Amino acid sequence: MKLPTREECFKLLKKYGTFPNIVEHCKVVNKVAVYLAKRLSDKGIKINIDLVDRASLLHDIAKSKAILENIPPEEENHHIDGEKILIKEGYPEVGRIVRMHSLKEIANLKTWEEKIMQYADLRVRHTDIIGLRERIEDLYARYNVPPEKRVDEKLVYNLEREIYDVIDDSPKKLKEEVENEN
Numbered sequence: 001m002k003l004p005t006r007e008e009c010f011k012l013l014k015k016y017g018t019f020p021n022i023v024e025h026c027k028v029v030n031k032v033a034v035y036l037a038k039r040l041s042d043k044g045i046k047i048n049i050d051l052v053d054r055a056s057l058l059h060d061i062a063k064s065k066a067i068l069e070n071i072p073p074e075e076e077n078h079h080i081d082g083e084k085i086l087i088k089e090g091y092p093e094v095g096r097i098v099r100m101h102s103l104k105e106i107a108n109l110k111t112w113e114e115k116i117m118q119y120a121d122l123r124v125r126h127t128d129i130i131g132l133r134e135r136i137e138d139l140y141a142r143y144n145v146p147p148e149k150r151v152d153e154k155l156v157y158n159l160e161r162e163i164y165d166v167i168d169d170s171p172k173k174l175k176e177e178v179e180n181e182n
């Protein structure tokens with residue numbers, strides 16, 4: 001598997017015009033994702049921490065383009081566009097993880113790398129680590145998601161439970177633990 005270096009990740013974000021605020025969001029999601037991947041690894045879970053690291057840095061590589069093009073939220077697929085970019089750049093495995101970080105894909109998550117990427121992004125609004133309820137409500141409001149288009153929230157909470165059952169800790173301590181890590 002070919003992975004970009006962290007330096008190459010930042011060059012790719014710049015190459016594709018990722019807004020500075022989105023890069024900052026990616027950095028916080030990265031901290032959360034790598035922290036959780038390490039915790040899972042410490043519990044004996046086989047997880048590619050480097051893949052999680054690079055995918056979490058690049059997960060919103062196509063987000064700025066979607067914003068600039070004024071794509072309506074219901075039509076916006078930056079996760080798919082991000083995968084296409086990363087395949088083109090020679091990083092299909094990273095692209096696969098990026099594709100799976102959309103809530104549209106939550107029922108299809110299979111690998112720990114996909115699950116951690118999805119969950120880490122769900123816990124970060126802008127650059128703040130927040131709870132799932134607050135983040136879900138934020139996403140619905142920001143993207144004006146009508147009730148009939150909303151995700152089955154049980155899937156979101158089941159994802160959190162699956163991760164934290166292994167870690168054997170409380171998701172309420174995530175913000176404090178990630179901040180203490182750095």
